Each structure stands twice: as C-alpha cells, then as structure tokens.
Amino acid sequence: MPLRTETREKIQSVAAEIFSKRGFHNTGLRAIAADARLSIGSIYHYFKSKDDILLAILRRELATWKEFVADLERRELPVSKQIEAIVVQQINRIGKERDRSAIFLLGRLEHSATLKTNLVEVYEEMARYLERLLRTGIERKEIRPCNSTVVAYAILGIIESISTRIFFHNDKITGILRHEAPAELTQSLSKWLAIDPLPVNGR
Amino acid sequence: MPLRTETREKIQSVAAEIFSKRGFHNTGLRAIAADARLSIGSIYHYFKSKDDILLAILRRELATWKEFVADLERRELPVSKQIEAIVVQQINRIGKERDRSAIFLLGRLEHSATLKTNLVEVYEEMARYLERLLRTGIERKEIRPCNSTVVAYAILGIIESISTRIFFHNDKITGILRHEAPAELTQSLSKWLAIDPLPVNGR
Amino acid sequence: MPLRTETREKIQSVAAEIFSKRGFHNTGLRAIAADARLSIGSIYHYFKSKDDILLAILRRELATWKEFVADLERRELPVSKQIEAIVVQQINRIGKERDRSAIFLLGRLEHSATLKTNLVEVYEEMARYLERLLRTGIERKEIRPCNSTVVAYAILGIIESISTRIFFHNDKITGILRHEAPAELTQSLSKWLAIDPLPVNGR
Amino acid sequence: MPLRTETREKIQSVAAEIFSKRGFHNTGLRAIAADARLSIGSIYHYFKSKDDILLAILRRELATWKEFVADLERRELPVSKQIEAIVVQQINRIGKERDRSAIFLLGRLEHSATLKTNLVEVYEEMARYLERLLRTGIERKEIRPCNSTVVAYAILGIIESISTRIFFHNDKITGILRHEAPAELTQSLSKWLAIDPLPVNGR
DNA sequence: TATGAATGAGACTTCATTCAT
DNA sequence: AATGAATGAAGTCTCATTCAT
Numbered sequence: 001m002p003l004r005t006e007t008r009e010k011i012q013s014v015a016a017e018i019f020s021k022r023g024f025h026n027t028g029l030r031a032i033a034a035d036a037r038l039s040i041g042s043i044y045h046y047f048k049s050k051d052d053i054l055l056a057i058l059r060r061e062l063a064t065w066k067e068f069v070a071d072l073e074r075r076e077l078p079v080s081k082q083i084e085a086i087v088v089q090q091i092n093r094i095g096k097e098r099d100r101s102a103i104f105l106l107g108r109l110e111h112s113a114t115l116k117t118n119l120v121e122v123y124e125e126m127a128r129y130l131e132r133l134l135r136t137g138i139e140r141k142e143i144r145p146c147n148s149t150v151v152a153y154a155i156l157g158i159i160e161s162i163s164t165r166i167f168f169h170n171d172k173i174t175g176i177l178r179h180e181a182p183a184e185l186t187q188s189l190s191k192w193l194a195i196d197p198l199p200v201n202g203r
Numbered sequence: 204m205p206l207r208t209e210t211r212e213k214i215q216s217v218a219a220e221i222f223s224k225r226g227f228h229n230t231g232l233r234a235i236a237a238d239a240r241l242s243i244g245s246i247y248h249y250f251k252s253k254d255d256i257l258l259a260i261l262r263r264e265l266a267t268w269k270e271f272v273a274d275l276e277r278r279e280l281p282v283s284k285q286i287e288a289i290v291v292q293q294i295n296r297i298g299k300e301r302d303r304s305a306i307f308l309l310g311r312l313e314h315s316a317t318l319k320t321n322l323v324e325v326y327e328e329m330a331r332y333l334e335r336l337l338r339t340g341i342e343r344k345e346i347r348p349c350n351s352t353v354v355a356y357a358i359l360g361i362i363e364s365i366s367t368r369i370f371f372h373n374d375k376i377t378g379i380l381r382h383e384a385p386a387e388l389t390q391s392l393s394k395w396l397a398i399d400p401l402p403v404n405g406r
Numbered sequence: 407m408p409l410r411t412e413t414r415e416k417i418q419s420v421a422a423e424i425f426s427k428r429g430f431h432n433t434g435l436r437a438i439a440a441d442a443r444l445s446i447g448s449i450y451h452y453f454k455s456k457d458d459i460l461l462a463i464l465r466r467e468l469a470t471w472k473e474f475v476a477d478l479e480r481r482e483l484p485v486s487k488q489i490e491a492i493v494v495q496q497i498n499r500i501g502k503e504r505d506r507s508a509i510f511l512l513g514r515l516e517h518s519a520t521l522k523t524n525l526v527e528v529y530e531e532m533a534r535y536l537e538r539l540l541r542t543g544i545e546r547k548e549i550r551p552c553n554s555t556v557v558a559y560a561i562l563g564i565i566e567s568i569s570t571r572i573f574f575h576n577d578k579i580t581g582i583l584r585h586e587a588p589a590e591l592t593q594s595l596s597k598w599l600a601i602d603p604l605p606v607n608g609r
Numbered sequence: 610m611p612l613r614t615e616t617r618e619k620i621q622s623v624a625a626e627i628f629s630k631r632g633f634h635n636t637g638l639r640a641i642a643a644d645a646r647l648s649i650g651s652i653y654h655y656f657k658s659k660d661d662i663l664l665a666i667l668r669r670e671l672a673t674w675k676e677f678v679a680d681l682e683r684r685e686l687p688v689s690k691q692i693e694a695i696v697v698q699q700i701n702r703i704g705k706e707r708d709r710s711a712i713f714l715l716g717r718l719e720h721s722a723t724l725k726t727n728l729v730e731v732y733e734e735m736a737r738y739l740e741r742l743l744r745t746g747i748e749r750k751e752i753r754p755c756n757s758t759v760v761a762y763a764i765l766g767i768i769e770s771i772s773t774r775i776f777f778h779n780d781k782i783t784g785i786l787r788h789e790a791p792a793e794l795t796q797s798l799s800k801w802l803a804i805d806p807l808p809v810n811g812r
Numbered sequence: 813t814a815t816g817a818a819t820g821a822g823a824c825t826t827c828a829t830t831c832a833t
Numbered sequence: 834a835a836t837g838a839a840t841g842a843a844g845t846c847t848c849a850t851t852c853a854t
Contacts, residue, residue, distance in 0.1 A: 023313030025228035039840050110226030110313045147387040149379045153368055154361040161360025176352045184350040192395045231848060242815045429719030431634035445819050516632030516719045555785045556793040563770025564763040571762055582758045590756040598801045637827060648836045
C-alpha cells in the first residue's frame with residue numbers, strides 16, 4: 001500500500017511530466033488525477049493547490065541542481081569543466097528522466113502572479129550561480145575575461161533551447177541534438193571562453 | 204473612424220503586449236478589449252477566435268523576421284556579421300518595441316494542441332534559417348566547421364534567454380544586459396565561430 | 407427585453423427570497439440561476455460573487471429602512487409612536503413582501519469572515535438608531551428613563567423573533583402572530599416605556 | 610484513556626463552541642477533530658454524521674433548559690419571577706459557559722432541510738413552554754391579560770438578541786449588556802406584564 | 813460595424829463520509 | 834477503538850464564444 005510519501009512523489013512526477021509537455025494551464029487536475037490513478041480530491045491531501053504542486057516540483061528540481069553543482073565544486077574541477085559538465089548533464093537528462101528534467105521547461109511556464117516570483121527565483125538562482133562560477137574562472141585566469149552576467153544568461157539559454165527541442169520532438173533533429181550537442185557545445189564553450197593566446201609578437 | 208485594418212492592428216498590438224507580459228491563458232479577452240478600447244463582440248469581427256489573434260501576431264512577427272534576414276542577405280554581409288546582426292537586433296528591439304518583439308516571448312507560450320504546431324513552426328523556421336546560414340559560412344570558410352544544427356538552436360536560446368530577462372524585469376541586471384549584451388555576444392560569437400588559426404608549423 | 411437594471415433586481419429579489427428561506431450556504435447559485443431563469447454565468451455579469459449578492463440585498467434593505475425611519479422623523483411623531491410604527495411595519499411587511507423583508511432574516515445568517523463585518527454593521531446601525539430614538543424620548547420625557555442600549559436590542563429581538571416565526575411557518579400561530587402581534591406589541595411597548603405615574607399620595 | 614462518554618462530550622462541547630462562533634457550514638469536521646484532538650475517523654465512532662452532532666448538542670441544551678424550568682416550577686415561584694429568572698439566567702450564561710449556552714445561537718443556524726425540523730422544534734418547544742407559563746400567570750392574575758403567543762415569542766427574541774450580541778462581540782456595548790441587561794429587563798418585564806391598577810373610581 | 817448580455821463547459825477547490833488497516 | 838487516505842459530489846467562479854439588437 002503506498003505510503004504518504006510515495007503517493008506524493010507519484011503525483012509530483014506525473015504532474016511534472018504533463019506540465020512539461022502540455023503546459024500548466026492546459027493541464028487540468030483531471031489529467032493529473034487520471035495519470036496518478038487517484039481521485040481529484042485525493043490530490044488535495046498532498047498538495048494544497050495546483051500551484052503548490054508546481055512549486056513542489058520546482059523545489060525538488062532546484063534541490064537536484066544544487067546537489068549537482070555542489071558535487072562539481074567538491075571535485076575541484078576547473079571552471080570550464082564545471083560549466084561543460086552542467087550543460088552536458090542537463091542535456092543528457094532530457095529524455096532519460098522526463099519527469100525530473102523539468103526545471104528548464106517549467107521555469108518559463110505561464111504562471112499566476114503568485115507563482116511568478118517563485119518560478120523566476122529558481123531561474124535567477126541558477127543564473128547567479130553561473131555568474132559566480134564565471135567570475136571565479138576569470139579571477140583564476142582559467143577563462144577569458146568576459147561579462148559574466150551576459151554569458152551566464154547565454155549559457156542558460158543554450159541549455160533551455162536545446163533541452164526543449166529534444167523534449168518536445170522526436171525526429172531527426174532530436175537525434176542530432178541528443179547525440180552531437182554535448183560534443184559540439186563542449187568545443188564551442190572551450191573556444192568561447194578560452195584565454196586569448198598572448199600575441200606572440202605584436203606587429 | 205478607424206479603418207478595419209487599423210482596428211485589427213490595434214488589437215494585435217495590444218494582445219501581443221499583454222500575451223507577452225502575462226501569458227496567453229492569463230489574458231482574457233476582456234483585458235484585450237479593455238486595452239484596445241473595444242467591446243468583446245467587436246474583437247470577433249476581426250478575429251475568429253483568441254487562438255486566431257495569437258496566430259496573426261506570430262505571422263506578423265515571422266514576416267518581420269523574414270524581411271529582416273532577407274535584407275541582411277541582400278547586403279551580402281559575411282555570415283558572421285549576419286548572425287551578429289540578428290542577435291544584436293533582437294536584443295535591441297526588446298523594450299523599444301514591446302508589442303512587436305514578441306516572437307521569442309510568444310514562441311514558448313503555453314498553447315492548445317491546435318496552436319502548438321503553428322507556434323513551433325515559427326521557431327523551427329528560424330532554426331532552419333540559422334542552420335542554412337551557418338552551413339553557408341562553413342562552406343565559404345568564413346566560420347569554423349561546426350554542427351550547424353546544434354549551434355543554430357544554441358544561438359536562438361541565447362537570444363531568447365536574454366530577451367526574456369530584459370523584457371520581464373527592470374533591475375540592475377536588465378541594464379547590464381541591455382547595454383552590454385550586444386558587445387559581449389558579438390565578441391563571444393566571433394571567438395566561438397572563428398576559423399581555427401592554422402597551426403603555424405605542423406609537428 | 408430586460409434592461410441591465412431589471413435583471414439585476416430580479417437576481418437580487420430571487421436571491422433574497424431563497425437566502426431567507428433556506429439560508430445562504432444552503433442556496434447554490436444553481437438555485438438562484440434557475441429561479442431567475444438565467445444561466446449561472448450570467449449572474450456573474452451582475453454580481454462579482456455570491457457574497458456580493460448578499461451585500462447588495464442588505465444594502466437595499468438598509469436603504470429602505472433608513473427611508474422609512476427618516477420619514478417617521480420628518481412627521482415629528484412622538485417617540486413612542488415612532489417605535490411602535492417601526493415594530494408594526496416590519497411585522498406587517500413579512501409575508502407581503504417576502505423578497506424585501508429580509509433584513510431581519512439575513513442579518514443573522516452564517517457568513518464568511520468577510521461578510522460578517524458588513525452584516526453585523528447593518529444590525530448595529532439599526533440598534534444605534536433605536537438607541538438614539540430612545541434617548542431622545544427619555545430627554546423629552548415622552549418615555550420612562552431606561553437603559554436605551556438594552557431596550558434597543560430587546561426591541562430588535564422582538565421584531566426578529568416574530569418576523570422569523572411568521573416567515574418560516576404557515577400554521578395557526580402564524581395567523582395569530584400576524585393578526586394580533588401589532589396590537590399586542592403596541593400595548594406592550596406602551597406599558598413598557600410609559601412614564602411612571604406620579605404617586606398621588608404616597609402612603 | 611477517555612471513556613466513550615467523555616470523548617463524546619468533548620466532541621459535543623468543542624463542536625458547540627465552534628458552531629456557535631463560526632456557524633454550522635463554516636465549520637468543517639477537520640476543525641472539530643483538530644480542536645478535540647481526535648482524528649476525523651474517530652468522530653464517526655461517536656456520531657453518525659455532522660448533522661447528528663448538532664442534534665446531540667441541541668438535545669443536551671434542551672434537556673438543560675427543561676431541567677432549569679422544571680426546577681423553577683418546583684420552587685413554586687410566581688410566574689413573573691419565573692420569567693424573570695429565565696431571561697436573566699440565559700443572559701448570564703453567555704460568556705461564562707460558551708460551549709453550553711448555544712441554544713439561542715444554534716437554533717437559528719442555517720440547516721439542511723432534514724435538520725430544520727429538529728432545530729425548529731427546540732425553539733417551538735421553548736415558545737410553547739413560555740406560552741403556558743404566561744397563561745398560568747394570567748389565570749392566576751399574577752400578570753396582566755395579554756396575548757400569550759405574541760409575548761412568548763417576544764421574550765424569546767429579547768433573550769436571543771441580547772445573548773447573540775454579547776456572544777459575538779467584545780466591546781463597550783457587550784459590557785453594558787452583560788451588566789445592565791438583567792436589571793433593565795427585570796424592570797421592563799415587570800412593567801410590561803404588571804396587572805393594571807384598578808380604576809379607583811370608574812368613569 | 814458595433815455592442816455586451818447571455819451562455820455553458822470546465823476550471824479549481826472543499827468537504828462529509830467511507831473503509832482498509 | 835482509532836486512524837487518515839481516499840473518494841466523489843457539489844460548490845463557486847472564469848472565460849471564450851454567440852447572437853439579438
């Protein structure tokens with residue numbers, strides 16, 4: 001018999017999947033209840049509102065992200081490797097864990113004013129994290145001096161765009177992105193952020 | 204007395220602004236009617252449904268984009284300059300023409316299944332265009348060989364991410380992005396896509 | 407074709423009748439809509455919520471009451487006659503204008519916290535009015551000195567109790583109350599509030 | 610370990626308090642369960658429905674009332690003293706025993722059609738009792754001839770109105786009513802019901 | 813061309829009640 | 834005896850759309 005926790009997680013997973021695929025407003029509680037094999041009423045034992053479900057999903061996603069980046073830091077990888085790892089990991093997760101890779105898909109959902117703050121905060125928190133990472137890399141001269149704010153949002157945009165494309169389609173391009181994006185982006189990022197070679201011999 | 208066309212455009216502009224800001228589902232026809240100083244009934248003289256308004260907006264946006272890129276081609280700029288122009292122009296439009304810069308904001312709106320196809324097509328059409336452009340650049344040896352599909356989506360993601368951030372907020376970061384993103388991204392793209400220097404003296 | 411105002415009044419009257427009879431919480435919008443021969447949705451053109459309907463009813467009732475007492479004052483009746491008139495008129499209205507005699511039936515309805523304030527205020531306003539009237543009577547020596555606060559609430563209670571009994575039943579007692587309460591209460595009030603006769607010749 | 614009976618009484622007391630304060634429909638079983646420190650399920654061991662709880666409360670209140678009036682009769686007080694005692698005692702109980710003074714507050718609660726009969730019966734039973742008492746007083750020439758039905762409902766209304774005002778508020782007026790109502794009403798009732806002095810000398 | 817009252821389907825949510833444990 | 838997860842009916846409310854004027 002499912003424990004409280006299991007049912008809650010079930011609802012969250014199911015909702016994450018449907019929200020990601022169809023959007024928040026296009027997903028009725030009927031659909032969530034049906035997929036979770038529960039009555040609509042039951043959902044309200046576990047979440048106090050539909051908004052609350054989305055918030056729980058986002059909190060879980062954010063926690064996962066934080067664990068992941070904390071782990072990267074602990075391993076004391078060079079900054080460029082950390083960024084690479086973040087990009088590659090997010091892209092690889094899409095499709096493998098559809099219900100748990102929603103952070104980039106949900107963050108931009110249409111939202112009530114109440115939710116907006118929370119959703120935006122998740123995205124902003126990731127941006128702040130990347131910014132700090134970039135600045136550290138610049139200080140340590142591991143990457144070239146660049147505008148960390150601009151580059152942070154650019155990197156998030158890349159992840160989001162490619163993740164979304166993979167998530168929502170299943171065609172030839174999906175395959176290309178899934179298989180080739182990690183290598184291409186690794187190379188792109190390395191060129192993008194590489195320290196400029198010293199001019200050997202100024203004119 | 205406004206002509207049919209003017210009223211139609213008015214509705215479109217008003218709707219583009221509100222859809223962008225609040226989302227498609229969070230925007231009722233009442234709100235559009237109020238902002239356009241029209242009755243709800245009148246809107247149905249110009250558009251056959253709410254979905255239809257969104258479609259019209261997207262078609263207009265796509266046309267604008269096509270004109271813009273056609274112009275770039277006509278001027279026979281080098282590929283890297285064309286890409287640069289596309290990125291910079293989109294970012295500069297945000298905030299200046301809120302009601303006409305919606306393409307990147309609307310493309311990711313939650314949508315009914317019916318609309319989904321159309322919205323995605325716009326995004327895909329832009330991706331296809333960038334892909335072709337990149338391949339041309341590679342052929343002409345103006346940019347380094349890269350996976351044009353991956354890079355195309357990456358560039359769209361960058362534009363989208365930064366545009367969105369500028370559009371929805373008005374804080375210090377907004378300022379940074381607005382003023383510094385064009386230069387930073389120009390530089391980033393140039394490094395990213397630059398032809399690898401010939402190894403001076405192969406081993 | 408009914409004007410906006412007529413429909414609004416229709417809803418109000420219908421709702422007043424049902425609320426009075428069955429209570430606020432036991433009355434669904436379905437019932438109001440059905441009795442008003444309208445769709446549920448339509449009701450929301452005229453009232454922004456179910457609470458709002460109740461508020462509108464109370465405001466109308468209070469206005470009626472105020473007109474009535476203002477008229478009494480204008481006619482410069484002695485205080486005891488005014489009180490008598492108030493009591494008798496309220497009792498006579500019950501049954502004649504079921505949809506417009508709701509003030510004493512609605513004031514004590516179960517209510518949301520939001521409504522509570524408004525509902526209570528109506529009742530309190532009537533109490534305050536009676537208090538002032540009693541004090542005036544005492545000053546003018548038209549009625550005996552008494553605690554105007556206590557007596558004001560007592561009079562309201564009498565009206566409420568008898569009105570309610572008439573409203574909700576239709577039996578022998580209803581008839582007795584309807585026909586005999588005015589005379590009995592007139593006499594009762596006169597004894598209750600009469601100036602004590604001077605002891606002619608104290609033993 | 611609480612005995613069945615103690616738990617049952619606990620539920621009843623808690624429910625009486627909340628029903629009185631917030632109303633029947635505004636009180637969920639969750640609230641009762643929480644206040645009684647019980648699970649919702651448990652409540653259904655002691656009462657077969659929410660309605661049943663209210664009925665039990667009313668039956669208890671009615672029993673208390675009957676005991677009280679039986680005691681008055683046993684003491685063979687004059688009728689006017691009995692009425693006085695009833696009025697004063699009810700008013701004094703409010704605030705002292707919030708959970709057991711509910712009869713006048715509950716009697717007018719909104720109720721399902723099923724409950725209506727029962728609730729009304731309690732009120733009617735009190736009215737019948739007062740009527741009989743008044744008629745006895747008239748027969749015994751202890752009080753003036755009056756319409757016992759009308760006066761019975763009037764007295765109930767007075768008690769109800771003042772009790773309610775005390776129960777739901779806590780302001781200056783609450784204090785006035787609590788402290789001065791017993792004396793004022795005692796005096797009022799005595800004047801109201803006093804035997805008319807014999808005309809000394811006809812004509 | 814323009815209006816806005818009217819509609820009805822469907823949204824989210826609450827809650828008394830049941831029942832397996 | 835006690836629990837609380839699960840249910841499903843009913844509640845209030847929103848909104849795109851229609852249509853008589």
